[in-house]
Amino acid sequence: MATLSDVARRAGVSPATASRVINGSSKPVTDELRERVLAAVAELQYVPNAHAQLLARSHRSAVGVIVHDVSDPYFAEITRGLQRVATDQGRLLMICNSYRDPDRELEYVELLRGHQVAALILAGSGYHDAAFTRQLNEKLAAYEATGGRVVVIGRHEHSGDAVMPDNRAGGYLAGRELCELGHRAIGVVAGPRILTTTTDRLAGLRQALTEQGLDLPEQRIRYAEFDRDGGAEATARLLDADPELTAIVALNDSMAIGALATLRARSLPVPQRISVVGFDDMPIARDVTPALTTVRLPLVDMGVRAMSLVLGAGAPAPRVEVLPAELVRRDTAGPAPHPQRDTAGAAPRARRGDAAP
Amino acid sequence: MATLSDVARRAGVSPATASRVINGSSKPVTDELRERVLAAVAELQYVPNAHAQLLARSHRSAVGVIVHDVSDPYFAEITRGLQRVATDQGRLLMICNSYRDPDRELEYVELLRGHQVAALILAGSGYHDAAFTRQLNEKLAAYEATGGRVVVIGRHEHSGDAVMPDNRAGGYLAGRELCELGHRAIGVVAGPRILTTTTDRLAGLRQALTEQGLDLPEQRIRYAEFDRDGGAEATARLLDADPELTAIVALNDSMAIGALATLRARSLPVPQRISVVGFDDMPIARDVTPALTTVRLPLVDMGVRAMSLVLGAGAPAPRVEVLPAELVRRDTAGPAPHPQRDTAGAAPRARRGDAAP
DNA sequence: TACCGCAGAGAAAGCCCTTTCCCGCAGGGA
């Protein structure tokens, strides 16, 4: 590889001058020398060594991002938001997939710190795991102590700046919708119970049911991987245990799609026989058939906010931006198939005029 | 940030010794000193500066990857394959999204070269653009001249090692299938015509139709973005121009999903009234309703092969691995709705017993 | 006892840049 001094030698100037030309330094250089340097760069196909540059320059510019998996639509959308702001500000993003492995997450914090990133964004659910949480917070604190900035998306465990989707309210929305449609036998297809996202969404859902005089026993919940196959499998288990279910809440859209697949395989019409509500409103939700009724989270906006927060000025106190969830009614949730013997939930159910456009 | 000499000072040793302990050098260090160093590392939360390390070490280990967009399922699958091999070999991947912008692609080649990657993988379609192709090849050649290794996935324009999906054969498969089902009026929803992927798939398709005595006039092809919305829009244009179409080939699955959306919006039943065939077989294809008939490409395997090639020993001659396409029959392609006046295609149509399970 | 060899530790030379500091020189004012 050609180095700067190769270029300088070829152009007959000092490395200092070559550097100034290449980086467009504010210090003036004669046109004659400038051209000689540029010519040498072209001839030698010179590309500056990024590591040497980062070492020599003091200011750090890249931003590190740790997500579960960029190709998961949930994180893809968030990342889109992150990118948008980062690109505007000329920042490079280093994105790492933790695949929800706590150890890998810890490793990546170190790795990114080692790569001298100016800031760190952690996106994705936190864990119910005190030991891990403590370790992570220690690492994050160490990083912040040396001037690094940290923002988390959707995790409570960190005490600093955060962007939080309102998972609990979203769960509540899903639950209320189904209650109002007259459903009494509601099953839940949930992600891993160690994730705070799962428990938060579940808590909101439970609250909605409780308000309608329903409870949500553990046997109506099945925990599985937070993906399509997990959803398919959990739905099958749920149905095997309780064939009378008239509605299923999937705690994310991937699982909802899996649920739909199982339902189709068992020839259970949606929403006539059984309703399904998803969560997240990822792009594909509107394209499955029937189109998925789901709880929408402003994913791109979450990314935008997080990046703005992390690149903006620091604040004396931690800032927490809570972004609202919103119910998107499409075609997978309909009235419960047959009238309930129990009439307790009649009033709210009547409130909803679904026949109107 | 704590530095190595901070650690050394704190442990009362020289930086050399500290370095040896931290990197597990082969040179022996007394247990006593080793422990002092380790303690200092822990106390100081020391993380080595990756840039300094890369500068000091001579051997390069990271691999650069340029794709259209990691969150596009096509590239997500390929990347999964790349990652699998890279992780096995302890390599770090630097993944860049070009968003099909040739200039950005060129920039990323430089960027990755500047980051001293040991190898470079370019995935995604090439362009019908001689000037760009030449520039890219020059940059790649310059990189290879300094010992860098390059593998491309799905692009003919580079003369070195390559992994090639058989796009042309795949197009042929889609065309033949529809002909055998009796379709005569077939429209195509295509990606940008500047992409070689588009023209390759189109060429195979055209060949299949030609063999059946059909031709594929330009007005039966609509070019649009290679995504869901592009597919929806192109389908609408196609239908407006030619309402009698009985089949649509979408040149990737995202476009096929868009096509399905338009068809649903227009209440055209699939496959009774109109058949749809996609391309790629991305994971979601089986979950749309009706499940998508499509041409499968071994995407993960393409990634695996590419990474193996690039990390393996160099070869004297360029190696090109062509991976086969395969038709996956699901539910969006059925017999043409009404018998053709023209009986020319009868024989092949009869060959296929679609009523059988 | 004298000498050799080697284990274990440190000094120092890079790796490739950026940037400060300094120097020479030309032009302008006194």
Place this chain on the structure above:
DNA sequence: TCCCTGCGGGAAAGGGCTTTCTCTGCGGTA
């Protein structure tokens, strides 16, 4: 004519790490 100013350029000092080379001191052999 002399001095000061300021511009354009180079020398050199890092930036944080790895690694070779060198040095010290110990145990073992003749």
